[in-house]
Amino acid sequence: MLFLFENFALDTDRRELRRGPDLLSLEPQVFDLLVFLLENRDWVVSRDDVLQSVWGGRTVSESTLATRISAARRALDDTGEQQRLIRTVLRKGFRFIGAAQEVQTPVERRLTPCDRTPDAGRMAEPPRPSQHGRRASIAVMPFTAAPGCARSFADGITHDIISGLARLRALFVVARGSTFALRDQMSHPGEIGRVLHVNYAAIGSVEDNGDRLHITAELCTTDDNRVIWTDSYEIPRGDAFLITGKIATRIVSSLDAEIEATERNRAVLKPPNLLNAWEAHHRGLWHMYRFTEPDNEQAQRYFRRAIKLDPTFSRAYAGLSFTHWYNAFQFKSTAKQAEADSAFVSASRGLLADHRDPAAHWAMGRALWLRGEDEASIRELNEAIGLSPNFALAHYQLGFVQAQTGDAQAAVEAVEVARQLSPFDPMLYAMCAARAWALFRLKRFEEAGEWALNTIRQPNASLHARALSALVLACVGRLEESLREVDVVRRLRPGYTINDFFLAFHVLADDKPVYLAAAKQIGMG
Structure with a gap:
């Protein structure tokens, strides 16, 4: 690749930087830094992004990084004062801001030594391209049935798993006909990956333990034959x-x-400039689920990159909608309307990209709730669940909406389904908070207090979830625990009051006096 800007030409294949006809001398890390900034010039790259790409994730001192940035600027006749081409964004990172043009170099020149065979200089067969585009892929092999077990039962579980994964629309799932055709021919993950060209293989078995059936399942990566998850289930044979x-x-x-x-962890370890749409999406998820304002901004950049690489990627639109939703809900309340509008637009584009993706309807349900359209929100969330009953976040979000202004008992049931489907979900704190709210509305006060405590025990509990827990605890008479939580809320946002709580959530008019009294009691009035 050749980057042209001002009177400079940077050739990534020859690793040359020229100013006019003159060849400039650069240290390798300074050259790599320039390439990284040019390839990612559409957004601000963080210090961690630079370290991951240029230093392979190794820890280096601030002075070392500053020295390389200064050297890159000097090579481009730039300075820290001018920042004509390389800008430092305070507490965010760096960005190349010059107008650059990318020019493809000839194919022959872009071949590296590993593209050639050792003999006769002939080109080796190129790696097989991914047949599944942006998505990771999985083969669910037929569960084996031990002697005495009905094969139809094992086949039924396999079929249901394949159907359930396909309805999520997040993965490329190999069709049942292909995996069942190979039933007795292979069981090794590496062989499954080689023949079916998949990233993951799910394998299971059914055994007869007298009056009970024992079911085991495991998930393996096919590139290194590693088991990354396994579980077992015992059920009565008659049922x-x-x-x-x-x-x-x-x-x-x-x-x-x-x-x-x-996939999130893999994306985090890969240099940002090498991410494809699927990987950029998962890098965005990694930042999104850290629930901090800087990470939310980083997540937005990665989701936008995924969309730029693949404008039909509905999940990336859903992720982008989530980040705008969180800005409106917590981080940027002063720009709540603008962020709510952005959440709605992103969700709409996700539906246009794939109207059968449950995540697209989930994102739209969340966006409609922000707009105060609770009934429409519930319809969208039910649509998401109808498309995929296994989509935990749709069940949670339905419980979230119902807990505040809808059917409180339905909220309890929806949240419980979400927790069973995803017991270690990053949104577990929110599931607990929604359940506490619903139980309080049902006047099941002791249970409400326990779920409020469960909320604040989660390591990533948000500001508003903590405020809700403090109010519920005060209402049910657990004043000491409530006051402790109020201290946490005040540390997170000094001056937080009940008005902030009412601005964040939808509270029924009949419930407001109860929360106002509790807020006055604990100093949140």
Whole structure:
């Protein structure tokens, strides 16, 4: 690749920087830094991004990084005072702000030594391109049935898992016909990956333990044959066919969660400039689920990059909508309307990209709630659940909306489904908070207090969830625990009052006096 800007030309293949006809001398790290900034010139890159790309994630001192930035500027006749081409964004990172043009160099020149065979200089067969585009891929192999077990039962679980994963629309799922055709031919993850060209393989078995059936399932990566998840289930033999669907649902949710976590971690370790749409999306998820304002901004950049690389990627639009939703809900309350509008626009574009993606309807349901359209929000969330009953976040969000202004008992039930589907979800704190609110409305005060405590025990509990917990604890007579939580709220946002709480949530008129009295009691009035 050749980057042209001002009177400079940077050739990534020859690793040359020229000013006019003159070849400039650069240290390798300074050259890599310039390439990284040019490739990512559409957004601000953080210090961590630079370290990951240029230093392979190794820890280096601030002075070392500053020295390389200064050297890059000197090579471009730039300075820290001018910042004509390389700008430092305070507490955010760096960005190349010059107008640059990318020019493809000839294919022959871009071949590296590893593209050629050792003999005769012939080109080796190129790596097989991904057949599944942006998505990770999985093969669910037919569960084996031990002697004495009905093969139809094992086949039924396999079929339900394949269908459940496909309805999530997050992964490329190999069709049942392909995996069942290979039933007795392979079981090794590496072989499954090689033949079916998938990233993950799900393998399971059913054994007869007398009056009970023992079901095991495991998820493996096919590139290194590593087991990344396994679980087992015991069910009464007589009820086997009645609860097959429930077992399959639990397995589907676990497979989806484990793959998403693995893909997020892989994306974090990869240099940002090398991310494809799928990886940029998962890098965005990694930042999004840290629930801080800087990470929320980083997440937005990665989701936008995923969308730029693949404008049909509905999940990236849903992620971008989530970040705008969080800005409106917590980080940028002064720009709440603008952020709510952005959340709605992103969700709408996600639906246009794939109207059968449950995440697109989930994002729209959240955006409609921000706009005060609770009934429309509930319809969208039910649509998401109808498309994929295994989509935990849709169940949670339905509980969130119902807990405040809708059917409180339905909220309890929806949140419980979400927790069963995703017991280690990053949004677990919010599930607990929604349940506490719903139980309080049902006048089940002791349970409400316990779930309020469960909320604040989660390491990533948000400001408003903590405020809700403090109010619920005060209302149910647990004043000491409530006051401790008020101190945490004040540390997170000095001056937080009940008005901030009312601005964040939808509270029924009949419930407001109760919360106002509690707020006055604990100093949040």
